[in-house]
Amino acid sequence: MPCFPDYSNYENIKIASSLEKALLDLRSIMGGTMDLNIMEVVVSGHKCAVVSIENMTSTDIMTELLFQPLTSLQLGENSKPQDIADWLTKYSLLSSERHTCYDYGEAVTQLFSGFALVLVNGLASGYLFGIQGFDKRSIDEPTSDLNVLGGRDGFIEVLRTNVSLVRRRLKTPCLRFELSKIGTKSKTDICIVYMADRCSSELVDSVRQRISSIKLETVLSSGYVMPYLMKSSKSIFTDVQTTDRPDAFAAKLCEGKVGIIIDGTPFTLLVPTFFIENFNTVDDYANRPYYATYIRCIKYIAFILAVLLPGVYVALATFHSETFSYKLLLSLVVSEESTPYPLVFDVVIITLMYEILREAGIRLPKTVGGAVSIVGGLIIGDAAVNSGLISAPILIILGLTATSSFVIPNLNQQTSVLRMIMIIAGGVAGLYGITLVSAAVLANACALSDNGIPYTAPVSPFFKSGFKDIFFRAGFKRLEKTQTLVSDFKAGENNTEEA
Amino acid sequence: MKKPHAISAYQLICLLLVGRLFIMMTYSPAGGDNTLITILGGLITNAALAVVMIFPLLLLKKFPDKNAVQLGFCASKPLGIMLSVIYTAFLAWIAVKTMCDFSQFITFAFPIFTAKRVIVVFMAATALYISTLGLEPIARSAAVVTGLFVVMLITVLLGTSGEIDVHNLNISIEDPLGGIIKSSLGSFARNSELILACLLLPKLRSKQCGAVYSYITIKYIVVGSIAFLCSAILGDFAYSSPLPFFHLSSYSNTSIIARFDSLFLILWTFCAVTKLSLCIYLAGECIKCISPKIKPFYATLPVTAAALICSVFIIMYYDITKAENVYIWSAVIIILAAVIPALLLILPKEKRSRKGASA
Known part of the structure; x- marks a missing residue:
């Protein structure tokens, strides 16, 4: 077993300008793991390396978008390493996702997310290209909350695919996705989703705070996040709704709720929720x-x-x-x-x-x-x-x-x-x-209440508007006249409708 | 300004109505009562209650966010402690009376329940748990219980719809004035929930005056209607037997359900637990005025424990119905709902404002 220097605090270590040192650092940080791929290549007379994680990237895409353009690149005899960096970042479109990183923390995290890292000898920075190609389950019918007349596609384990499933249903700039990472070891991608014109900023801030308070080492499913989103851990009921249906998720976002998509699980979360909603389905x-x-x-x-x-x-x-x-x-x-x-x-x-x-x-x-x-x-x-x-x-x-x-x-x-x-x-x-x-x-x-929105609304406290869609089901012609949002059910002095 | 843990007027009315319904369900009429006396006596009672409530409402107009206990603390600490102890003792006694009344009448109406002490222990434990959840859950539960009451009343009425006969109403009065005064005095003494209203009013989001008078009106209509129905269905039996409202439900039947006693028991228990929880919660709030840092559970626990011990003692060695002196109860209601707020109104305004601001 090779012995490597201690890189336990590698996150903030700057990338070395020497390619050899940088590669050694990467190998040391990852402890010589077998799935680390390093391809060294000379581009326009400068030593470069393409680093990736096996099976996290697509070999076809990497060959087509990265290897071929890089190997055929001719910048002239007097070119400098910075010219390669400029070409990578300014004059080429090698991938739809492109970042420049300066420390090993970001580099390693992105490598494990399916990015390819290009290092150039003489530059203390790395260039990341999103060419993910890991195996994933195809979009399939949801396993829970089955319906007869609704859509047949369900969320899968890949966050990006789930984001696209939501975006396809809500083609509005008001739909916002905020990506962050949780889990000190798993570095799981988590995405907060909301409609900016429907959702109160107070609620979004509250969800952001609750997610940032997660200090778990690993986050492998929605069940890990749910307790942090729940306002009361002592309640029998939960004010966090789960769904693996993109249509249900999109509908709830339009009601002013905040959605949370977690990488690695098809089950998304929605806050806040009402008790009555447990009885509603898309088929309704x-x-x-x-x-x-x-x-x-x-x-x-x-x-x-x-x-x-x-x-x-x-x-x-x-x-x-x-x-x-x-x-x-x-x-x-x-x-x-x-x-x-x-x-x-x-x-x-x-x-x-x-x-x-x-x-x-x-x-x-x-x-x-x-x-x-x-x-x-x-x-x-x-x-x-x-x-x-x-x-x-x-x-x-x-x-x-x-x-x-x-x-x-x-x-x-x-x-x-x-x-x-x-x-x-x-x-x-x-x-x-x-x-x-x-x-x-x-x-x-x-x-149970979340940000002043009672779980038992619209029954107690009683809200007349809630009975139109939540308790009973009014026709779309009636519903289109008055849009009911979750913030309308906030128990407070400014709410004139609350009885 | 936002009020933390505030309730709406509708919820306040439901809370008070549930408390009043419990009293009505355990009400045993006096010998000379009849429908007309009850309705006329109720009218006088409610007029008196409306007058009594002027004082706490005037106090709230000047200090909208403070109840009598909090205002007492603003004036001086000893006065605050004294008021806190008085109101806590009153609330604890209401809790004791609720538990004793419940155990007394459940064993009367349902002979299968013999363990009175166990009944009150279960009830106290449930009420303690609910009271620690706070005022809003109690108020929301009360709203659901009120809805349940309406549904059950309709169900019971459906089962007795064929039995309603206005000829059953006995409206002959031997001593009209004496009977009405006696009835109104007895009715007045059963309105202890108005003290709870005085303590709850500062937590109201909407207009306090409207809520109080709406409650008094609704309560009169509900109690009057039930009295009318009991008489119209049960006749003289309604006023010659204990628990007329219970007898109404046991008399009611359909082809599916033979008797509605059980429905009555469900409603009875809901009302009792809600009322008990509210009393314990408010008593805990009074204790928190003395020691603001105390946690809700530790504020309500001593009140619950004291009320429980007292209830068990009374159940074992005493008849709770003997403690129902209408004069004493009427005096207590007037003192706590009108006299104390009136005295707080007389106190120098500068003193209250200065202390209130510093508090």
């Missing part, structure tokens, strides 16, 4: 307004069922059986009397089983995932009822609950945990317990 705007409103109402009911149904069933059957009609009560008694365990225990066990099977179905390959559903849903469920371990109504309740939870995938984490808490609360203290937990959850959601 492709369907007729009355149908979209109807579907949204179905989703609200599905959320309530997904969280409360098993808990309320346990509470009613255990503590408040007078609520049931006589016939229903009789059939429940008949089915429950054959089971050996208390109702709350049965429901907890069957809910746990469902969560286990669901988790297994997600992690397993798709072909095996189906088999898990069959084993769990049909075989275990049927056998449990037939053997008298659990009653049939519990299976019906669980089936309805599970199906309801699939309707709102964005709130999957919250519904899973809250459902279990509600079952226990219902089993311990009936509807009283469930209401206490609900009150705490309601207050928890109400406490």
